[in-house]
Each structure stands twice: as C-alpha cells, then as structure tokens.
Amino acid sequence: xxxxxxxxxxxxxxGNTAVGSGYAVxxxxxxxxxxxxxxxxxxxxxxxxxxxxxxxLIPVNLVGEDEPRREFEAAVLGMDREAINRxxxxxxxxxxxxxxxxxxxxxxxSFVENVDGAIGYVxxxxxxxxxxxxxxF
Amino acid sequence: MVVKMNKNSGCxxxxxxxxxxxWLTVGLATFSLAVCAQxxxxxxxxxxxxxxxxxxxxxxxxYAVGDDSEEFVVDDVAILAYGNxxxxxxxxxxxxxxDFFRHDFETGSSESNVPPAIERLYGDYKFSDTYSVRFGKQxxxxxxxxxxxxNVLRETTSNPRFSREMYPKFLTGLDIYGYTPxxxxxxxxxxxxxxxxxxxxxxxINIDRHLGLSLDRQLTCRWHAGVSMGRFDDLDNTxxxxxxxxxxxxxxxxxxxxxxxxxxxxxxxxxxxQSTAVYGQGEYRLTPQHALIVRGEYFNNELxxxxxxxxxxxxxxxxxxxxxxxxxxxxxxxxxxxxxxGSFSVLF
Numbered sequence: 001x002x003x004x005x006x007x008x009x010x011x012x013x014x015g016n017t018a019v020g021s022g023y024a025v026x027x028x029x030x031x032x033x034x035x036x037x038x039x040x041x042x043x044x045x046x047x048x049x050x051x052x053x054x055x056x057l058i059p060v061n062l063v064g065e066d067e068p069r070r071e072f073e074a075a076v077l078g079m080d081r082e083a084i085n086r087x088x089x090x091x092x093x094x095x096x097x098x099x100x101x102x103x104x105x106x107x108x109x110s111f112v113e114n115v116d117g118a119i120g121y122v123x124x125x126x127x128x129x130x131x132x133x134x135x136x137f
Numbered sequence: 138m139v140v141k142m143n144k145n146s147g148c149x150x151x152x153x154x155x156x157x158x159x160w161l162t163v164g165l166a167t168f169s170l171a172v173c174a175q176x177x178x179x180x181x182x183x184x185x186x187x188x189x190x191x192x193x194x195x196x197x198x199x200y201a202v203g204d205d206s207e208e209f210v211v212d213d214v215a216i217l218a219y220g221n222x223x224x225x226x227x228x229x230x231x232x233x234x235x236d237f238f239r240h241d242f243e244t245g246s247s248e249s250n251v252p253p254a255i256e257r258l259y260g261d262y263k264f265s266d267t268y269s270v271r272f273g274k275q276x277x278x279x280x281x282x283x284x285x286x287x288n289v290l291r292e293t294t295s296n297p298r299f300s301r302e303m304y305p306k307f308l309t310g311l312d313i314y315g316y317t318p319x320x321x322x323x324x325x326x327x328x329x330x331x332x333x334x335x336x337x338x339x340x341x342i343n344i345d346r347h348l349g350l351s352l353d354r355q356l357t358c359r360w361h362a363g364v365s366m367g368r369f370d371d372l373d374n375t376x377x378x379x380x381x382x383x384x385x386x387x388x389x390x391x392x393x394x395x396x397x398x399x400x401x402x403x404x405x406x407x408x409x410x411q412s413t414a415v416y417g418q419g420e421y422r423l424t425p426q427h428a429l430i431v432r433g434e435y436f437n438n439e440l441x442x443x444x445x446x447x448x449x450x451x452x453x454x455x456x457x458x459x460x461x462x463x464x465x466x467x468x469x470x471x472x473x474x475x476x477x478x479g480s481f482s483v484l485f
Binding site for chain 1: 181182183185188191193195217219224225227228229261263265266284285287290316358425458459484
C-alpha cells in the first residue's frame with residue numbers, strides 16, 4: 001500500500017496542467033482563453049491552426065536554442081530540432097514561415113502582454129498579473 | 138484526355154506570363170541574391186524581409202543513364218515569394234522554368250528553356266480553422282506526393298507515374314479548406330475549377346473543369362490517412378471521375394507510404410475506360426543525413442494503353458536538409474526502360 005501511495009505522488013497529473021520543469025505557456029491576462037490542450041498548442045506553434053474562439057493567435061518563440069525553447073520543443077511539440085527544421089523547410093515551399101521570435105524571455109513576456117492574440121512560454125516564476133497560464137510543462 | 142508535358146507551346150493565357158514573369162523574375166532574383174548575403178538568412182527558409190514578404194526558391198539537376206540514353210538536365214529553376222498582407226490574408230507567387238537546360242550525350246545536342254511560367258499564384262483568406270479559402274493557381278490537394286512535388290523535398294529523384302498522369306497536378310480555381318467542425322482531427326478540402334489553367338506551360342492534364350473533395354485524418358500520432366474524390370473534364374471532352382486513397386505510417390526511422398487511385402474515363406463518343414495506379418514506398422533513415430528508399434509501382438492506363446510495373450531502389454544524402462543528393466535505379470517491366478538516375482537539388 002505504501003508503494004502505491006508513493007507511486008501515485010510521482011505520477012504526472014492528467015489533464016491540461018502537467019507537472020513539468022517549471023515553464024508555462026501563457027497569453028495576456030486580458031485574453032479570453034482560459035486553458036488549452038497541449039495538442040492544440042502544438043498545432044498553433046506549428047501553424048496548423050491559427051484561431052481560438054475567434055481570436056487569431058500569434059505564436060512567439062524564444063530565439064536560438066536556449067533551455068526554455070528546447071524544453072518547450074521536447075515537452076509540447078514532441079519534436080527534436082532536426083525534425084522541426086525539416087518541418088519548417090517543407091513548409092517554406094508551402095508559403096508558411098516559422099513563428100516570430102524574441103531575443104529574450106523578457107521580450108517574449110512583453111510581446112505576449114502587448115500583442116493581441118500572442119501566445120508564448122516563460123518560466124513559471126516570470127508569470128505575474130499581466131499573464132495567464134494556459135498550460136504548464 | 139490529354140496528357141500534356143508541354144515545354145514550349147503557348148496559349149492565350151501565357152500572355153500574363155509573357156508580360157509579367159520576366160520582370161518579376163529579374164526583380165526577385167536580384168533581390169534574393171542581395172538578401173541571401175545577409176547574416177540572418179537560413180538556408181531552406183528563404184529570406185524574410187518582414188511579415189509581408191519572404192522570398193526563396195529552389196533548383197534541381199538530374200543525370201540519367203539508360204540502355205540507349207544519357208542526359209543531363211537542369212530541371213527546375215524557381216523563385217517564390219509569399220507573405221501575410223493582413224492578419225488573415227496571405228499570398229504566394231512562384232515562377233518556374235522547367236527543363237532550364239538539357240544536354241543529350243547520345244546526340245551531343247543541348248537545349249534550354251529559360252522563360253519561366255506561373256507555377257503557383259494564389260491568395261489565402263483564413264476566416265477560421267474550420268473555414269479558409271484559397272483562390273488562384275495552386276497545387277491540387279490530393280494525397281502526399283502531389284503536395285511535395287519538388288525534387289529537394291522528396292527522397293527519390295523520380296515521381297511515381299501515379300502522381301504524373303492520373304489527376305491534374307494543378308488547380309486554377311477555389312479551394313475551401315480547414316478542419317471539419319464535427320471532428321477537429323479531420324481536415325477537408327473542397328475544390329473547384331471552372332476555367333482553363335492560368336498558365337498551361339507545365340501542367341500534366343489540360344482541363345477546364347474540376348470538382349473534388351479531399352479528407353484527411355491523423356488516426357494516431359504515427360498513422361495518417363486520406364481520401365480524395367472528384368471529377369475533371371479535359372479539353373478533349375473526356376470526363377474523368379477519380380477516387381484516391383493515401384496512408385502514411387511512421388515507425389521511428391522507417392516511414393511507409395501508400396497511395397492508390399482509380400480513374401473512370403468517359404468521352405462524348407461513348408468511350409468508357411478505366412485506369413488504376415498504386416505505389417508503396419518505404420524510407421529508412423540510417424542517420425539524419427542518409428536514407429534508403431524502396432518503391433514499387435503498378436500503373437495501368439486503358440486510355441493510353443500503358444501498363445507497367447516499376448521497382449525503385451534509392452539512396453538519399455542530405456548534408457543539411459535543404460541540400461539533397463540522390464541516386465536511384467529503376468527496374469521497369471519493359472527492361473529497355475531501366476534507368477540510373479541521380480540528382481542534386483537545393484531549396485533556398
């Protein structure tokens with residue numbers, strides 16, 4: 001019985017909020033979006049989908065290959081950098097560009113706060129009253 | 138049905154190309170060369186000037202050796218431009234010269250075909266994820282192969298006959314597309330053409346009417362499938378109805394594809410013929426740079442009387458993904474058509 005309880009404590013939580021390494025997918029606190037399934041976040045960052053509740057979404061990535069971006073790509077997109085590069089190169093031929101990028105996490109936060117429909121990811125400890133967490137990873 | 142692999146002939150619709158294409162080509166090429174020198178350019182993703190304009194292009198060369206043929210071809214030279222003009226409206230323009238340069242080693246003759254044609258020219262308006270509209274000249278949304286038609290994006294130099302002769306590769310008209318409102322995992326395309334092609338230089342079947350529906354669904358994270366059905370009328374007054382199926386299975390390093398189509402042809406003279414084509418392809422990725430490919434094809438066109446089986450074994454090397462070196466050997470049921478084929482292609 002003790003083993004079962006211990007195991008249960010370490011199991012991931014099901015649903016939209018997963019126990020992760022301390023990052024959050026965020027939108028502006030003024031957004032109407034309350035939460036979002038990880039599959040939909042993935043589709044939005046791959047530009048397979050563009051809308052949520054009538055709002056045109058604008059995904060924003062952290063530039064480069066720093067840890068927050070690598071964590072996001074592994075945990076939410078479920079793709080390594082090689083697969084992501086292949087995906088966007090194939091989409092270049094279809095006229096679809098990768099999401100816009102920002103140079104720092106602070107820039108990502110400001111972008112999400114100030115641009116209608118923006119959706120990004122930041123460490124949980126950067127979340128304040130201007131942002132709404134819609135998914136944790 | 139007219140199966141047209143026209144290189145040089147024109148029609149009234151070439152007027153647009155003749156007037157605009159050379160200037161657009163020179164302008165975009167000059168601009169592309171200038172911006173490619175910028176430090177933030179990444180090969181394979183084009184150069185993004187801003188959200189309203191990204192420019193890029195591609196080219197491919199082929200070398201083929203058969204029993205009684207040997208030739209070198211600079212096959213495709215193309216430039217493309219696209220961007221978002223407003224939040225919901227985007228565009229794409231692509232100009233391409235097919236058979237840009239060809240040298241026949243058997244006869245020692247060379248020829249070139251520099252003037253480009255309008256390969257694609259369309260606008261996209263996205264109303265929602267369930268309802269968007271694409272209008273203009275575009276790739277017909279059928280299956281997998283047709284949507285990735287250029288050399289550098291494929292793992293073999295050759296196309297299956299399936300994709301060359303069984304349905305129109307291009308649509309000049311309207312495509313309403315998105316995810317179905319009743320199932321978010323099912324995508325749809327409802328497409329229509331009511332005129333001749335915007336530029337018939339490189340089209341495979343010359344039509345003036347096409348109506349079709351494609352559905353595709355991600356069945357699991359590894360398994361995808363789709364179906365397309367429709368009808369097109371070619372300029373010889375032959376009507377063709379088609380039903381096509383496609384499926385793709387990703388098993389780690391191994392990816393399997395299969396596509397099949399059945400055509401029913403009817404003409405005013407009372408002709409009733411059928412055509413069937415199917416191919417299966419396996420791609421095994423040894424490393425991110427190296428892959429082995431095996432493909433088997435069956436093709437039977439009662440209209441043209443062509444019936445054959447083709448087997449292909451290929452190797453693909455990509456030092457980086459937008460740069461592709463490929464070699465393949467084709468075994469045809471008529472062994473006189475057996476062929477070695479190599480290519481080099483770049484997407485920029």
